[in-house]
Amino acid sequence: MDIKDIKKAVTDTAATAGKKASDVVNKTKIKFALANMQTDLDELYERLGKLYYDAVSKGVDNGTKESALITKIDSLKADMEILKAEVGVFPRAGKVCPECGKSIPKNAEFCPYCGKDI
Numbered sequence: 001m002d003i004k005d006i007k008k009a010v011t012d013t014a015a016t017a018g019k020k021a022s023d024v025v026n027k028t029k030i031k032f033a034l035a036n037m038q039t040d041l042d043e044l045y046e047r048l049g050k051l052y053y054d055a056v057s058k059g060v061d062n063g064t065k066e067s068a069l070i071t072k073i074d075s076l077k078a079d080m081e082i083l084k085a086e087v088g089v090f091p092r093a094g095k096v097c098p099e100c101g102k103s104i105p106k107n108a109e110f111c112p113y114c115g116k117d118i
């Protein structure tokens with residue numbers, strides 16, 4: 001191997017390492033974004049719970065507000081599923097619980113998180 005080949009090998013390795021590093025950075029960014037989205041999601045659930053509580057305990061009609069929140073939650077969850085698939089948070093072979101939206105094993109007969117029969 002002459003010096004030219006060595007230089008090329010080093011450059012190639014650096015390029016590969018650089019690409020891997022940027023993949024890792026992207027994954028980290030996505031995971032960070034997912035964590036933030038999860039916080040938003042928890043907050044939306046909390047607000048929805050409060051609206052529901054007021055509706056039931058005080059007879060306040062929060063139907064419109066609840067629908068708006070549910071729409072937000074659905075779209076946030078859909079975005080999160082796409083990002084999760086991107087970073088491989090759940091295995092492709094798995095499936096998602098229709099009740100709680102968590103990733104569960106493909107052959108699961110019930111959700112280990114919420115107990116829903118699949």
Ligand SMILES: [Zn+2]
Nearest residue numbers: 097100111114
């Ligand atoms: Zn579930």
